Amino acid sequence: MRALQYVEIGSPPRVVEVETPEPAAGQVRLKVTAAGLCHSDEFVMSLPEEAYTFGLPLTLGHEGAGIVDALGDGVTGVAVGDSVAVYGPWGCGVCHACARGAENCCPYAADLGIAPPGLGAPGAIAEYLIVDDVRHLVPLGDLDPVRNVSLTDAGLTPYHAIRTVMPHLVAGSTAVVIGTGGLGHVGIQILRALTGARVIALDVNDEKLALAKEVGAHEALLSDADAAGKIKELTGGLGAEVVLDFVGAAPTIATAMGSVAMEGAVEIVGIGGGTATVGFGATPYDAAVRVPYWGSRSELIEVLDMAHRGQIHVEIETFSLDEAPTAYERLHAGDIRGRAVVLPNG
Incomplete structure (x- = not known):
């Protein structure tokens, strides 16, 4: 064969x-x-x-x-x-x-x-x-x-990540999806089907952001150094209850950690080689960081x-x-x- x-x-x-x-x-x-x-x-x-x-x-x-x-x-x-x-x-x-x-x-x-x-x-x-x-x-x-x-994989992995943080995704909550490619564009659909959260998608070009909007994202923003600040603005300065990083590179993890609300959750799904700095003063109070697998x-x-x-x-x-x-x-x-x-x- x-x-x-x-x-x-x-x-x-x-x-x-x-x-x-x-x-x-x-x-x-x-x-x-x-x-x-x-x-x-x-x-x-x-x-x-x-x-x-x-x-x-x-x-x-x-x-x-x-x-x-x-x-x-x-x-x-x-x-x-x-x-x-x-x-x-x-x-x-x-x-x-x-x-x-x-x-x-x-x-x-x-x-x-x-x-x-x-x-x-x-x-x-x-x-x-x-x-x-x-x-x-x-x-x-x-x-x-x-x-x-x-x-x-591209369905199971985001589903597993989202299932774990479902208690955070109540009506009026916000979920951020970083990376709207193979896993992320399915993750957006799962969020829309299972939760009442507003979904904000981040990616690096207009074509990927257009796909994110096609599959259900409420907002689509460029993933750059200003993204975390824009998410804070969109959430009244509070941040997102859940941030799903389907890239996992150092810049996207920095955005995730800068976007999450107190008592929120960051899911580092992608294997882009980045690591999160976690600790008192570096992480919002009572926020959790998790690395889901499949x-x-x-x-x-x-x-x-x-x-x-x-x-x-x-x-x-x-x-x-x-x-x-x-x-x-x-x-x-x-x-x-x-x-x-x-x-x-x-």
């Missing part, structure tokens, strides 16, 4: 021929219908050799959907031909976190050598994908896998339920497997509207 692999530290990924995998006992093989690209893939491929821990060659793609193609011995609960999405943050399956579906918080996965697809295990930007356990599959039903595959299996089911009801959607651009390296180049350049989706089987 053909797959997109990261083969050499510092070099771009390339399409290669590899052996088609066979499912072992308990495993499921998917014929991949769609795979999403993510800035976290870029983060992985930007790591220097001494910091890279994901193995080489690495088949990329941690957002995946496919048709069940073959079952390993003992697999029940799915049938060949089922259309499914892949829950990405695989855990041990038996600890307290995994027992409640929060495999994203499994404390034992790394020590056991368990890694998500595309982030250690072979990923979804390939013609076929092995899924380690049926519990990591969620039925798509009549949802279009191409248009919805990115919800496995989401639980039950939250993915809820996200897909929202898609079934038409409450959220993902803006996408599609690419063939041969075009996948170019898609990563465009992602790096900030030239993707919403999310890039690769179709490994056409």
Whole structure:
């Protein structure tokens, strides 16, 4: 089969021929219908050799959907031909976190050598994908896998972040979304569907701000050194109850910390390499700062339920497997509207 692999530290990924995998006992093989690209893939491929821990060659793609193609011995609960999405943050399956579906918080996965697809295990930007356990599959039903595959991360991650701060998002509250790309534009829709908050979106150009307004932001501001002051003005000097930073770079974190209200919450979702200064005098009184990671299996089911009801959607651009390296180049350049989706089987 053909797959997109990261083969050499510092070099771009390339399409290669590899052996088609066979499912072992308990495993499921998917014929991949769609795979999403993510800035976290870029983060992985930007790591220097001494910091890279994901193995080489690495088949990329941690957002995946496919048709069940073959079952390993003992697999029940799915049938060949089922259309499914892949829950990405695989855990041990038996600890307290995994027992409640929060495999994203499994404390034992790394020590056991368990890694998500595309982030250690072979990923979804390939013609076929092995899924380690049926519990990591969620039925798509009549949802279009191409248009919805990115919800496995670009929907699940903002949903998880927003669910945690829901008590802050009462009527009359304000939520700031920094970065309106792949995750942020879905986050805006989730905020509008689940809360009564006013949503203020920040990004770096008019095209991205236009997308933010299209998907429901009440206000759209340039993300610059003046953004925090403008948010304070819009909130009567109080600041926002919730700030969701989907970039995570030093300047955006500074804006987030300068925008949050007392007793508010900052969610640093993006992995842009920035860090927050937290402490007495640096953080508004009783404000919380949190770093969410992906989401639980039950939250993915809820996200897909929202898609079934038409409450959220993902803006996408599609690419063939041969075009996948170019898609990563465009992602790096900030030239993707919403999310890039690769179709490994056409």
